[in-house]
Amino acid sequence: MKQVSTEILVIGGGAAGLSAAAEAASAGAKVLIVESDLRLGGQLIKQTHKFFGSKDEFAGTRGFKIADILLNEIDAFKDSVSVLQNTTVTGFYIEDDTFTAMRGEEEVFQIKTQKTIVATGAQERLIPFPNNDLPGVYGAGAVQTLMNVYGVLPGKRVLMVGAGNIGLIVSYQLMQAGVEVAAVVEAAPRVGGYWVHAAKIRRMGVPILLRHSIKKALGEDIITGAVISELNEKFEHVGPEREIACDLICIAVGLSPTTELLSQAGCKMMYVPQLCGNVAQRDRTMRTSHPDFYTAGDASGIEEASAAMVEGRIAGLSAAAALGYPTEHGKIDEYWGRLESLRMGEAGARICQGIECVLVKGWEGAAHE
Amino acid sequence: MDEKVGPGRRGRDLDLIEEHPILDFQHGERVRFFFDGKEFEGFEGEPISMALHANGVRIYRETAEMHRPRGFFCAIGKCSSCFMIVDGVPNVRTCITPLKAGMKVETQHGKGNVPEMDERRRHS
Amino acid sequence: MSEKSIDMLFNSGVLTGEREGALLPPRELWEKKKGGVVVVECPQRIPCNPCHTSCPTGAILPFEDINNTPVVNWEKCTGCTLCVSACPGLACFVIDLTFSKENALYKLPYEMLPLPIKGQKVECLDREGKVVAEGTVENVTQPRKDRTHVVHVSAPKNLVTVFRSIRVVK
Numbered sequence: 001m002k003q004v005s006t007e008i009l010v011i012g013g014g015a016a017g018l019s020a021a022a023e024a025a026s027a028g029a030k031v032l033i034v035e036s037d038l039r040l041g042g043q044l045i046k047q048t049h050k051f052f053g054s055k056d057e058f059a060g061t062r063g064f065k066i067a068d069i070l071l072n073e074i075d076a077f078k079d080s081v082s083v084l085q086n087t088t089v090t091g092f093y094i095e096d097d098t099f100t101a102m103r104g105e106e107e108v109f110q111i112k113t114q115k116t117i118v119a120t121g122a123q124e125r126l127i128p129f130p131n132n133d134l135p136g137v138y139g140a141g142a143v144q145t146l147m148n149v150y151g152v153l154p155g156k157r158v159l160m161v162g163a164g165n166i167g168l169i170v171s172y173q174l175m176q177a178g179v180e181v182a183a184v185v186e187a188a189p190r191v192g193g194y195w196v197h198a199a200k201i202r203r204m205g206v207p208i209l210l211r212h213s214i215k216k217a218l219g220e221d222i223i224t225g226a227v228i229s230e231l232n233e234k235f236e237h238v239g240p241e242r243e244i245a246c247d248l249i250c251i252a253v254g255l256s257p258t259t260e261l262l263s264q265a266g267c268k269m270m271y272v273p274q275l276c277g278n279v280a281q282r283d284r285t286m287r288t289s290h291p292d293f294y295t296a297g298d299a300s301g302i303e304e305a306s307a308a309m310v311e312g313r314i315a316g317l318s319a320a321a322a323l324g325y326p327t328e329h330g331k332i333d334e335y336w337g338r339l340e341s342l343r344m345g346e347a348g349a350r351i352c353q354g355i356e357c358v359l360v361k362g363w364e365g366a367a368h369e
Numbered sequence: 370m371d372e373k374v375g376p377g378r379r380g381r382d383l384d385l386i387e388e389h390p391i392l393d394f395q396h397g398e399r400v401r402f403f404f405d406g407k408e409f410e411g412f413e414g415e416p417i418s419m420a421l422h423a424n425g426v427r428i429y430r431e432t433a434e435m436h437r438p439r440g441f442f443c444a445i446g447k448c449s450s451c452f453m454i455v456d457g458v459p460n461v462r463t464c465i466t467p468l469k470a471g472m473k474v475e476t477q478h479g480k481g482n483v484p485e486m487d488e489r490r491r492h493s
Numbered sequence: 494m495s496e497k498s499i500d501m502l503f504n505s506g507v508l509t510g511e512r513e514g515a516l517l518p519p520r521e522l523w524e525k526k527k528g529g530v531v532v533v534e535c536p537q538r539i540p541c542n543p544c545h546t547s548c549p550t551g552a553i554l555p556f557e558d559i560n561n562t563p564v565v566n567w568e569k570c571t572g573c574t575l576c577v578s579a580c581p582g583l584a585c586f587v588i589d590l591t592f593s594k595e596n597a598l599y600k601l602p603y604e605m606l607p608l609p610i611k612g613q614k615v616e617c618l619d620r621e622g623k624v625v626a627e628g629t630v631e632n633v634t635q636p637r638k639d640r641t642h643v644v645h646v647s648a649p650k651n652l653v654t655v656f657r658s659i660r661v662v663k
Contacts, residue, residue, distance in 0.1 A: 036446050037465055038416065048391040050581035050641075052541040054559055060543040060579050062391070062639070086465065088446060104466065105458050123447045133450075135427040135440025142444035142464075150412075150419040151394035153384040163505075176605060177386050190504035195537040196582025198506025203658035204605075205622025208505040221438045222427045258447065306540075345539045345560040390606045391640045 002109045006032035006082070008319050009099065009113035011089050011261060014042015015305045016297025017119035018070040019312030020319070024117075025077035027320035027327050032113070033081065034101055036088040039149075041067030042121060044305060046144035048173055052194070056338055057306035064148070066305070084109070092116075092264040099261075115292050115319040118262050119312060122255035122276075122298040127161070130216040136223025140170045140252035147177040155248030159226045160184040161214050165193035165304070167252030171201050174250075182244050185212040185228050187235055214249065215241060223249055255302045262299075265290045274354030275301030281358045285318035285332065286311055289363060294319055301358075303351055310338050383410065383423040400470035417463040417474055418444070418451055429453045429463060433479035453477050457484050507620045512536050514562025517654065518570075528572035529589025529598060533563045534657075535582060547579035547637075574600050574643045578636040587643075588653055596647045598631060599656055603644045608633060609661045616660040617648050625655055 008024045010017045013035035021031045039045060047063020058066045074081050087103040089111070099111040124139030126132060138146075138154070140162070146154040158179055160171045163186035171181045181201070189210050191198045198208055211231050218225040226249055230239035256277045263269055267280040268289040280288040280295050287294050294315040297308035314335045321327045343351050386394065397414040404426060411420025418441050421429070428438045429451055442450035446465040455461040456473050459481020463474070503509045511517055514536040523530055531552070533544065538560045545553045545563065552569035553576060576585045583602040592598035599617075609615055609630045617626040628648035635642050648656055 038414070038467055050543070050579075052539060052581050054540070054542055055546065059541060060547070060581060064392075086467065105455075105461060121445075123445065124443055133437055133439065135429070135438055138441055139443045139448075142441060145444040145464075146419065146422060146441075147386060148392060150415050151386045151389070151392070151396065152419050152423045153386055154422070176390050178606070186505075189501065191506060194539055194582060195506055196535060196539075196580075196584045199508070199534065199620065200506075200583050202506040203618055203620045203622055204660070205618065210501055210505050222440075341559060342540050344558060346537065348540075348560075388606055390604050390608075 002107070003112070004032065004084075004109050005112040006030055007114050007323055008032070008316070009034065009111060009116045010119060010316075011116065012042065012119035012121055012297070012299070013037075013040040013083065013085075014119065014121050014297065014308070015044050015066075015070070016121075016299070016308040016312035016315070017042070017117070018067075018074060019309040020117045020119060020294075020296055020316035021081055022070060022073040022077075023313045023316030024320040025074065025081045027317065027325040029080065029320040029323055029325050031077075031081045032084065032111070034084045034087050034089050034111070036086070038086050040071060040083065040085065043141060043144075044070075046141070046148045047169075047305075048148055048176065049169055051305065053306045053342065057309065057342070063305065070309075089261060092261050094264070094266055114323060115294065116265075117294045117296060117312075117315045117319055118259070118299055119295070119297045119308075119315070120258040120261065120299045122257050122302055124251060125254045125256050126251055127213070127253050129214050131219060131223075132217060134217055134219050134223050135221070136219065136247060137217060137249045137251060140166045140250050143248070143250050144170055144173060147179075148173060153177065153179065155179060155246070157182050157246045158248040158250050159214065159228070159244050159246045160250045160252060162186060162252035162254070163191040163193060163198065163208055163210075164252060164254065165197060166255075167250075168193040168197035168201060170250060170252060171206060172197070175201070175204060175206070179248075181206045182246050183207045183209055183228070185209050185214060187211065187213045187231055213237070217249055218243070223247055255298060257299050257302060259299055262288060262293060262295060265293050267293055270358050272301065272354045272357045274350045275303075275358070277302070279358055281360050283360050283362060284314075284336065286315040287318060287322075287363075291363070301351070301354055307339060307342055307351075310335050310342070384425060385423055398470075400468070402468060402470065402472040402474060404474045405476055411468050413470060414467050417453070417455065417461075417466050417468050417472070420468050421463070421474070428476065430477035431479065452481070454481060459483060508534050508536065516565075518565070518567045522567055523588075524590045526567075526570070526572065527589070527591045529587045529591075529600065530567045530570040530572055531565060531576055532586045532588055533565060533576075533584060534586070535563050535580075535584040538562060541581065543579040543581060544576045544585060547575045549573065549575060572600070574634065574636050577602050577643050578639070578641045583641075586657060590650060590653070592647055595649060597650045597653055599628070599646045599648055600643050601646065601657065601659060603642045603659065604640065605661070607661050607663060608642060609644060609659070613661070615644075615646060616662060617646065617652065617656045618658040618660055619655045620657055622658065624660070625652055628656075628659065
C-alpha cells in the first residue's frame with residue numbers, strides 16, 4: 001500500500017478538475033490529480049466540434065484542443081502538481097480522514113489531503129427497453145471514446161436515442177467517422193440540444209424523429225436492429241412500430257452526476273431534477289457542508305464544459321485560499337459573473353432554478369459532524 | 370518469445386478509422402494478445418476494449434443468473450458491463466485497463482473466481 | 494402545412510421561414526455584392542459569439558448580451574467566409590448572386606470526407622437533406638487552417654433559400 005499525501009486532492013482530471021488544479025497551483029498550493037482514465041482531459045478529449053461561448057470559454061476552439069490548453073497551463077506548475085493516471089479513488093473513510101485508490105488490480109494507495117475537490121463528472125443514464133443490456137447498446141460518451149480517442153469504428157449503422165446536445169453532436173461525429181446514422185429518436189416534441197446542432201445533421205439527411213422512442217432492441221447475442229414508435233403526450237408508445245436495421249444503439253438520454261465520494265464524506269446531498277440527480281449543497285466558493293470538500297463540474301450538476309471550467313476555477317481558488325495561499329481579491333465574483341453570463345440563455349434558466357435549490361449562503365455552527 | 374510486432378501495416382485487418390476529417394490518430398506499438406486462447410493484435414497502452422472492438426469482438430462476459438451476454442457500455446470504468454478475466458484475474462474493467470503484449474483476455478462467465486496470489490502467478 | 498407540423502419541423506432543426514437570427518439579406522443589395530454576403534441561420538438564444546469576433550469588417554454586430562441572436566449589417570459584408578469557418582454551429586453561409594446569370598455561388602462549411610475538388614459535381618441538399626440539384630465545385634478553401642473547409646459550389650440561383658449542404662458522391 002502506497003501512502004500519498006498532498007494539500008489539495010483533485011479527484012477527476014476533466015474540464016473541472018484540470019481547471020481547479022491549474023487555479024490552485026497558480027495560488028501556490030501543492031496539488032494531486034487522480035484520474036481513473038488512461039489520459040487526462042475527461043470528456044474534452046473526445047470533442048471534435050468547436051466550442052460555443054465567448055473567448056473566455058475558448059469559443060471556436062475544438063474541445064480536444066482545449067484539453068491541451070489546460071494541460072499546458074498545468075505543465076507550468078510541474079513541481080507542485082502531481083498526477084496519478086489510470087487510478088481510481090475507491091472510497092473516503094470518514095473515521096480515518098483518508099482516501100483509498102487503486103491502479104490496475106494490485107496497486108493500492110492511501111491518500112491523505114487537506115482539501116478535496118470532487119470533480120468526478122457523470123455517467124450515462126439508460127432507459128428501460130427489452131434487450132437494452134445487449135452488446136451493441138453503448139453510451140454516447142463510449143462511442144466517442146471508440147472513434148475519437150482510439151480511432152476504432154464503433155459500428156456501421158447506428159440508431160441514436162436522444163437529441164440533447166450529446167445525441168446531436170455524437171451523431172455528427174459518427175458521420176465524420178464514416179458511420180451511417182439511421183435516425184435520431186427524441187421523446188420530447190423538440191430537440192433538447194442546440195438548434196444549430198440539429199440543423200447540421202438534418203441537412204445531411206439524418207431524420208430526427210420527435211415524440212419517438214425505442215420500444216425494444218433486436219438481437220440474440222449482439223444488436224442487429226431496433227423497433228421504434230411514436231409516443232403520445234404521456235410518453236406512452238402508440239402508433240405503428242418501425243424496425244430500424246442497425247448494429248449500434250447509442251444512448252444519449254442524459255447523464256447522472258457521480259457523487260458517491262461526497263456522500264461518503266457525509267456532505268449534505270439533495271435530489272435536484274434540474275441538475276439531473278443527487279448533488280451536494282454548496283456555497284459560492286463551491287464548498288460543500290464538509291469544510292474540506294469542494295465540488296465542481298458535472299459532479300455538482302449536469303451542465304456543460306464551459307461552466308465546468310469556471311466552477312473548477314472557483315473551487316481551486318477557494319481551496320487554496322482556505323489553506324492560506326494568497327489569491328486575487330474579487331476573482332470569485334469575476335468567475336460568478338462568467339457563470340451568470342453563460343446561464344442567461346434558454347438552457348440556463350433551468351440550471352439557475354436547480355442551483356437555487358442547492359446554493360447556501362453560509363454554513364451554521366460546526367459545519368460537519 | 371518475441372511478442373511485439375513492428376508498426377508496419379496500418380490496420381487493414383482491424384476495424385480502424387483510416388481517414389478522419391478532423392483527427393489524426395497516433396497509435397502505439399502494435400502487439401499480440403490472446404482472447405479465449407486465440408491470437409489477436411492490438412495497440413499497446415490502449416484499453417483492452419478498444420483492441421477487442423477493433424477485432425470485431427463484442428461479447429465480453431455472461432451474467433451469472435440469466436446468462437445474458439454483456440459488453441462495452443460506458444467506457445469510463447463506472448458501469449461494470451465490460452468486466453473480463455485478464456491474466457487470470459476476474460472483474461477487470463477492460464474499458465480502462467491498458468493492453469500489454471502477451472496479455473491473456475478471457476470471456477468471464479458469472480462472477481468469476483479470484484485466484485490466490487500463487488495460483489495467479491502459475492496461470493500467467 | 495399545419496401550424497403544428499411547421500413547429501415540429503422547426504423543433505427538429507429545420508428552418509421554416511425567416512425569423513430573428515435567421516434573416517435574408519435585402520435582395521437589391523445582395524444582387525449587387527460581388528463576392529456575396531453572409532446568410533446566418535441561428536434562431537436560438539445560446540451563449541456564443543465567434544461569428545462577431547471573427548468578422549474583420551464589423552458586419553456581424555457586437556453582442557450586447559452573448560445570448561442574443563446574430564445581427565448582420567450586410568453593407569459591410571465582403572463575403573470573406575471567415576465567419577462561415579468560425580461558427581461552431583456551422584450556421585453561416587455566404588451566397589454570391591453575381592456569379593452568373595443562372596447560377597449563384599454558394600460558399601458552405603464542410604467538415605466531412607471525402608473533400609471534393611475543383612470541377613467535381615456534388616449533390617445539393619436542402620435543409621432536410623433532400624437532393625434539389627447538382628452543383629459544381631468552383632473552389633475549396635480552409636480560411637482558418639483548422640480543418641473546417643469552405644466549399645464554393647455553383648448552382649441555380651432559385652435555390653437561394655433552400656440549398657444549404659452538399660453530399661460528395663464517392
